[in-house]
Amino acid sequence: MPSGVEVSVSGDNIVTVKGPKGQLVQKLADSISLEVKDGKVALVRANEAKQTIAFHGLYRSLVNNMVTGVSKGYEKKLELVGVGYRASNTGQQLELSLGFSHNMVFQLPAEIEIATETLRGKNPIITLKSNDKQLLGQVCAKIRSFRRPEPYKGKGIRFVGEQIRRKAGKSASKK
Secondary structure (H helix, E strand, O other), X not given: OOOOOEEEEOOOOEEEEEEOOEEEEEEOOOOEEEEEEOOEEEEEEOOOOHHHHHHHHHHHXXXXXXXXXXXXXXXXXXXXXXXXXXXXXXXXEEEEEOOOOOOEEEEOOOOOEEEEEOOOOOOOEEEEEEOOHHHHHHHHHHHHXXXXXXXXXXXXXXXXXXXXXXXXXXXXXXX
């Protein structure tokens, strides 16, 4: 565990992770228990059933994401590709102009920090930061669903650096 991160387990198998970037809580399945020894977190299975083994891997990953989130945090960047596509934010409200007849307004959860950047001649960038990886991914997926990248021109909302598979489109008829 990184320095400054504290992991504790309460009576009903609820794990609490505290760190410099905040606090996260996760309930574990009854067949999994968590032990903290010498600055290391270990998950222990009660039995070797198939479901318990699957839960072991799941909760190991979730606890690791929680520890990373409260120590370093997570950041995702979305890029708006298209003529006239714009993004702006006021507080926790994201306003998107995506070629529809009206602007879309999206209210972000309080746990997420947002920044929008618009440079002349470049696509607008939306930067989202949070300590909760699951919530951040869910919000990014929701924003992306407003205008998915289409395969013909590549317009839409995409992650920065994401490659979109392009299609050729129509071709002239052969004589």
